[in-house]
Amino acid sequence: MFNRNIVILYLHDLVTLELIKDKLGTNYANIDSTIKRLGIPNQKNYRPMHIWRWWNHEDIRNSILVFFGALLAGWIVNSFFRWIGFNTYFWQYAGYVIAAITFIVGACYVIGDIKTNRADERSVKSDNEKVDKHNAEDDIRVTQELEEKQLLEKKRNEIADEWYRVDTLLKQVYSVNIIPHDKRNIFAVFYLYDFMNTSQFDLITAIYNYNDKVTHQKLDNIQRQLSTLIYQNQQIILNQSIQQATLESMQSQNDEMIKYAIATEANTAIAAQYSQIAATHTEEVAYLQKVHIFMDLLR
Numbered sequence: 001m002f003n004r005n006i007v008i009l010y011l012h013d014l015v016t017l018e019l020i021k022d023k024l025g026t027n028y029a030n031i032d033s034t035i036k037r038l039g040i041p042n043q044k045n046y047r048p049m050h051i052w053r054w055w056n057h058e059d060i061r062n063s064i065l066v067f068f069g070a071l072l073a074g075w076i077v078n079s080f081f082r083w084i085g086f087n088t089y090f091w092q093y094a095g096y097v098i099a100a101i102t103f104i105v106g107a108c109y110v111i112g113d114i115k116t117n118r119a120d121e122r123s124v125k126s127d128n129e130k131v132d133k134h135n136a137e138d139d140i141r142v143t144q145e146l147e148e149k150q151l152l153e154k155k156r157n158e159i160a161d162e163w164y165r166v167d168t169l170l171k172q173v174y175s176v177n178i179i180p181h182d183k184r185n186i187f188a189v190f191y192l193y194d195f196m197n198t199s200q201f202d203l204i205t206a207i208y209n210y211n212d213k214v215t216h217q218k219l220d221n222i223q224r225q226l227s228t229l230i231y232q233n234q235q236i237i238l239n240q241s242i243q244q245a246t247l248e249s250m251q252s253q254n255d256e257m258i259k260y261a262i263a264t265e266a267n268t269a270i271a272a273q274y275s276q277i278a279a280t281h282t283e284e285v286a287y288l289q290k291v292h293i294f295m296d297l298l299r
Contacts, residue, residue, distance in 0.1 A: 002178065002270065003261045004196070007203045009254060010178060010277050011193035013284050016241040017170040018186040019234050024163040031156045038145040038152070042138045044131070169283060176276045183207065187226045194229070245288035254281065 174184050183189065188210060195206040213222055244250045258278045265271040 002203055004202055006258060006261055006277060008196050011189060013173055013281055014189045015193045017166055018189055019238055021166045021170060022186055024159050028156060028159045031152050035149055035152050038149040039142055041142050044135050173280045176273050187223045190226055190230055242288050242291050245285045251285055
């Protein structure tokens with residue numbers, strides 16, 4: 001039969017480490033999600049700037065061709081009339097009149113096309129100026145976010161290192177082999193600790209009670225209920241653990257309790273487990289005494 005007070009101390013150590021590990025894991029996931037969204041430039045959309053070229057416009061080409069065609073036709077017509085003897089004023093200049101009319105019509109097409117093209121260029125230029133302004137602002141945002149991203153990546157790496165450090169210590173505490181393997185998770189150890197800390201029952205009864213709940217209720221429902229309790233008590237437990245780690249009187253009291261239990265325990269296997277608990281508890285206290293170093297990682 002394990003000493004009830006030592007088991008509660010042991011479970012408190014487990015809960016504290018599980019809470020730190022869980023909080024570090026949550027913070028890592030949140031920062032990693034933020035990093036993936038930072039420094040991504042928005043798509044830069046430009047309307048193409050239409051540069052006016054007369055040979056690219058069918059109306060202008062046609063107008064010029066018609067004009068020169070009419071001029072040539074007028075010259076041919078005039079030459080023909082002179083050749084056959086029609087030397088009157090009207091017949092001499094009829095072809096040029098036709099050419100002039102054609103030129104005027106073509107010029108109207110040219111002027112209209114130029115005005116339309118210039119208006120379109122002004123519109124495109126105005127739109128591109130707005131896009132340029134947006135792109136410049138976006139470039140500033142991306143630069144700022146990339147700087148922030150570097151800081152967050154550094155913090156994420158620090159959190160990862162701390163998570164592995166806590167996980168290693170947690171495995172050492174579990175290796176005492178007081179808690180069954182299927183109960184080595186934040187939900188089960190929190191339930192066992194809360195059950196024993198708020199009652200006078202021993203560990204065996206606490207484990208039996210937990211198994212009974214799992215049997216009669218869905219595990220997801222139990223974990224959902226425990227998640228609420230953990231969330232409500234997480235910071236309180238962490239603050240208490242950190243505060244207790246700095247109290248020499250509290251540590252002396254715990255050390256004396258474990259030493260006495262080792263000295264009076266007839267079962268050598270249980271006494272050896274108490275020695276393991278003493279060693280892992282000392283390691284955890286030393287870790288919590290340095291918590292100010294990584295406190296920012298827990299926020």
